Amino acid sequence: MPNTLNPFELIARRWQPSARFVERAALATVVMAVVIVVTGGAVRLTESGLGCSTWPQCTPDSLTPTAEMGIHGLIEFGNRLLTYVLCAFIGLFIVAARARAPRRHSLTRLGWAQFWIVMGNAVWGGIVVLTGLNPYLVAAHFLLTSALLTVCVLSWQRAKEGDGEPRDLVSPAVRQLSWVLVVAVAALTVIGTVVTGTGPHAGDAHKVHRIPLDWQEVTQLHVDFVYIVVGLTVALFFTLRAVKAPPAPRRAALALFATLAFQGVVGYVQYFLSLPTLVVGLHMFGSTLVWIAVLRVFLTLRDRGPVPAAPDALVDGEAAETRPAATTAA
Numbered sequence: 086m087p088n089t090l091n092p093f094e095l096i097a098r099r100w101q102p103s104a105r106f107v108e109r110a111a112l113a114t115v116v117m118a119v120v121i122v123v124t125g126g127a128v129r130l131t132e133s134g135l136g137c138s139t140w141p142q143c144t145p146d147s148l149t150p151t152a153e154m155g156i157h158g159l160i161e162f163g164n165r166l167l168t169y170v171l172c173a174f175i176g177l178f179i180v181a182a183r184a185r186a187p188r189r190h191s192l193t194r195l196g197w198a199q200f201w202i203v204m205g206n207a208v209w210g211g212i213v214v215l216t217g218l219n220p221y222l223v224a225a226h227f228l229l230t231s232a233l234l235t236v237c238v239l240s241w242q243r244a245k246e247g248d249g250e251p252r253d254l255v256s257p258a259v260r261q262l263s264w265v266l267v268v269a270v271a272a273l274t275v276i277g278t279v280v281t282g283t284g285p286h287a288g289d290a291h292k293v294h295r296i297p298l299d300w301q302e303v304t305q306l307h308v309d310f311v312y313i314v315v316g317l318t319v320a321l322f323f324t325l326r327a328v329k330a331p332p333a334p335r336r337a338a339l340a341l342f343a344t345l346a347f348q349g350v351v352g353y354v355q356y357f358l359s360l361p362t363l364v365v366g367l368h369m370f371g372s373t374l375v376w377i378a379v380l381r382v383f384l385t386l387r388d389r390g391p392v393p394a395a396p397d398a399l400v401d402g403e404a405a406e407t408r409p410a411a412t413t414a415a
Contacts, residue, residue, distance in 0.1 A: 134288030
């Protein structure tokens with residue numbers, strides 16, 4: 086009885102994407118993860134968090150927003166629709182990674198991890214709406230999106246490298262310093278969600294429960310962690326120079342410092358201007374850039390070899406064995 090091919094195998098028989106295409110598909114998921122963060126912030130900052138009053142429908146009687154709901158319903162529903170766009174890009178990455186020969190299970194696993202995080206976060210977003218924008222659940226919603234961004238960045242990096250055992254490009258002490266830096270940025274991000282949960286942008290024009298902490302004190306703690314992160318970044322950069330690390334990690338550390346400088350300027354501007362909506366949105370965008378930058382620093386400190394080369398030919402839709410470099414003269 087003939088074997089039944091699954092859809093991925095059928096696609097792989099007819100389409101062989103290049104390594105460059107897989108890499109770009111992975112990068113597209115990173116971009117879309119950032120877009121989701123920014124548009125989610127726009128929902129909050131325009132007080133459209135309850136633009137759709139329920140979930141999974143927009144209203145108890147309608148799947149889509151009605152004219153009576155106005156712009157807030159359109160903004161909230163539009164953000165929900167972007168989830169499908171994000172899933173389409175993730176699906177493209179999964180299909181491209183699965184179709185390319187030789188097959189790399191690590192890439193397809195990362196793609197499916199992205200998909201399930203999106204599905205879980207969509208359900209979590211529904212719970213956020215049903216609980217009337219509970220600030221703790223809203224913070225967790227943002228952190229789940231940060232987890233998605235983490236997997237997307239890792240997928241992008243893995244698409245650019247091979248599957249060999251990771252080889253450290255620096256000493257264990259430098260690697261440990263990079264770990265401390267990642268943890269510090271993660272803590273900074275978590276504290277940032279608490280700042281948002283105590284601040285004035287509750288996500289809806291009606292009274293919404295806030296985290297019962299002093300906003301000024303939490304903001305000061307956030308600033309303190311900014312100084313810690315900047316200090317660790319400077320220390321890591323000069324350490325990489327001192328140990329003559331490869332150019333890539335040094336460039337990544339410098340890019341992180343530049344991103345932190347941009348984010349710091351935006352942060353001070355929003356504070357002194359009493360949190361204008363546009364600047365707060367720009368600060369949320371900056372937070373995603375900082376997280377991407379610190380992950381890139383960490384990931385450039387090891388090497389896994391080149392991307393596996395595709396077979397020289399395809400025979401009957403199956404990947405053929407790679408032919409030897411030398412050929413017999415006619």
